[in-house]
Each structure stands twice: as structure tokens, then as C-alpha cells.
Amino acid sequence: MPYPKGHKVKVRNHILDSAAQAFRKNGIRESSVPSIMKGAGLTHGGFYSHFESKEQLIAETCSNIVNHTIDILQTVALEENTESKFDAVINYYLSPYHRDHIEGGCIIPTLSGEISQSSEEIREIFSQELDRFIEFISDIAGCDKSTGGVVLSIMIGSLILARGVQDPVSSDNILAAGRTHAMNVLHSNSAR
Template sequence: MPYPEGHKLKVRKHIITSAAKAFRTKGVRNISLPYIMKGAGLTHGGFYSHFENKEQLVIEACHFAINDTIELLQKVADKSKDQPQIQSVIEFYLSSVHRDQTEIGCILPTLSGEISQLSEEVRQAYTRELQRFMKFISDMAGVDASTGYALVNSMVGTVALARAVSDPKLSDDLLLAGKNQAKRIIEASIG
């Protein structure tokens, strides 16, 4: 019996969603294809009917994860009533909720440490997604590209460090320092 129309695309999306969740949590090299497929409710054998290789999946999962993060941050910004939208985005991005919920958080802090060791094709895709995220943040903040780069560097670096340390108080202190620095970057660009 044939599958219904759109079935293959639906399955592919489940695989990408599972991969994005796994890569956000543990990075690329620590995740196996069977783990991703299990997360999608599928067997490992079906992987190659959807993707040529793991690299192709990494590229598509990274794009998916950045779309997801931008959509989430746009929702946070849209709810902002008593402060500029970028301030709400900074507050959320550098929060303990975002730090602790890696499976739905931004993929950039998780992959930034290992991406340079992956293939050139994956690095190019990561670069495109980082540029897209930097443009989103720059536009949201109403700042030039250079200031947007500094802001994203501060935000992503803060989350990466806050997730890496074993001391909960230090992690919270890093988030607070990162928020203050991000806000100073915005204030300096205005004044």
C-alpha cells in the first residue's frame, strides 16, 4: 500500500527536527544517525532515502534551528511592551531558561566550538546561518552590522560559557554580566 501524498516530506521534517534537537543539546560529533532516527521514531535504515549523508542533515538541521530561534525571538520581541524589543530579546536569550533548555535553544553556542573541525561545506552553511542570525539581531536592535556582530558575539559567547561551567552561581553570574554587556553595546550605539 503506497504512503499518502506528502508522507516523505513529513518524515524528512521529523528527522530534521530530531537532528536539530540533538545537535542543539550535544553537538554534531557526539550524535549518531541511529540516535537521530530513534528520536524521529524511525529506524536507522531509512536515513539514506532522505539524506545523502550526515553532513547534509547537519546543514539542513542548522538552517531549521536558526529559523526556529528567529521565530522564537520574534515572538518574544512582539510581546515586549514596556521596553525596546531588543531588550526583551537580550533578556530572553541570556536567561537561565534559554541556557537550560538546550534542546529548543539557539544552536550557535553549541556548535561554535566544534564547527571549525567539520567539513568546509558544513562550515559554509553555519556561516550563512550565523550571518542570517546577526542580520536579524542587527535589524531588531536598529544598529549597523559591526555593532550587531559585537552584540551577537557577546550573546552567543555568554550562553556558551554559561552552559559550559559546572558552578551554577558562576553560570548565573555570566548570564547577568552578558546581559549588562549586551545592553551597554546597544546604549553605546545610540548615544
């Protein structure tokens, strides 16, 4: 009996979802194809009927996660009525919720340290996705790309450090300082 129409796409999406969770939680190196397939409820043998390589899976997963993160941040900005839309984006990105929910959060902080040791193909995809994220930040903040890159660097660095420290008070303080400094960079740039 043949599979129903759309079955292959549905299975592929399950694999991408499993990879997204694995990469966010464990990084690329610690996420094996067999464990990703198991997370999707599939056997390892079926992987190559959906992807040519782990690199292809990483590339598509990174792109999907950046899309997802941008979609969430756009929704946060659109729902904001009382403060600047970009302040709302910063407040969400550097929130305890985002810090504590790695499995559904931005992948850039998780993979940044690992990417420099990855293949050229993966570094190229990561660079493209990072550039796309900087463009999103710059557009929503109404600033040039250089300033958008600085603000995003503050956001990502603050999130990495907040996730890394053990003391909850220190972690909250890092998030608060990141929010303050990211907003200060943006607001001082717009005052010029």
C-alpha cells in the same frame, strides 16, 4: 498499500526534529545517523531515501534551528511593550530558561567549537546562518552589522560560559553580566 500524501515530508521532518535535538544536546560528532534515526522512530536504512549525506542533514538542521530561534526572538520582541524590543531579546536569550533548555535553544553556542573542524560545506552553511542571525540582531536593534556582530558575540559567549560552569550563582552572574554588557554596547552605539 501506498503511503498517504505528505508521508515522506512528515517522515523527513521527524528526522530533522530528531537531528535538531541530538545536535543541540550532543553536538555533531556525538550524534550518529543511527541514533538520529532511532530518535525519529525509524531505522537507519531509511536515512538515504531522505538525505544524500549527514552533511546535508546538518545543513538543513542548522538552517531550521536558526529559523526557529529567530522566530522565537521575533515573537519576544513583538510581545514587548514596556522596554526596548532588543532589550527583551537580550533578556530572553541570556535567561536561565534559555540556558537550561538546550534542547530547544539556539544551536550556535552548541556547535561553535565544533564547526572549525567540520567540512568546508558545513562551515559555509554555519557561516551563512550566523550571518543571517547577525543581520536579524542588527535589524531588530537598529544598528550596523558590525555592532550587531559584537552584541551577538557577547550573547553567545555569555550563554556558552553560563552553560559550562557548575555553580548556579556563577552561571546566573555570567548571564547578568552578558545582558548588561550587550545592552551597554548597543545603547552606547545608538547614543553616538
